[in-house]
Amino acid sequence: MKVKVEYIGHIREIIHSGREEEIEISEGASLGDLLLMLSEKYGEPFKKAVYEPGGSDVKTNFIITVNGYLLNQLNGVETKLNPGDRVVLTSIVSGG
Numbered sequence: 001m002k003v004k005v006e007y008i009g010h011i012r013e014i015i016h017s018g019r020e021e022e023i024e025i026s027e028g029a030s031l032g033d034l035l036l037m038l039s040e041k042y043g044e045p046f047k048k049a050v051y052e053p054g055g056s057d058v059k060t061n062f063i064i065t066v067n068g069y070l071l072n073q074l075n076g077v078e079t080k081l082n083p084g085d086r087v088v089l090t091s092i093v094s095g096g
Contacts, residue, residue: 001083008090032077
């Protein structure tokens with residue numbers, strides 16, 4: 001099945017990709033499965049941007065939505081994806 005992934009802001013610069021891509025994933029895959037697949041595709045820069053150091057927890061300043069719903073409004077990374085779902089990845093960057 002295919003899902004659309006949109007990259008906004010800093011994450012887009014990190015992975016050197018377009019704004020959006022369609023990803024083929026297994027039927028019944030979770031959001032965590034998708035993130036793992038993207039980690040393998042984009043490597044260490046992606047992992048550093050998305051995950052807490054040394055773990056598989058998503059950083060608190062990283063925002064993920066599935067069809068407009070925030071990760072904490074869903075079942076976290078265990079959220080099952082469906083064909084045609086739209087996943088948006090973005091991070092909150094602060095500083096001066």
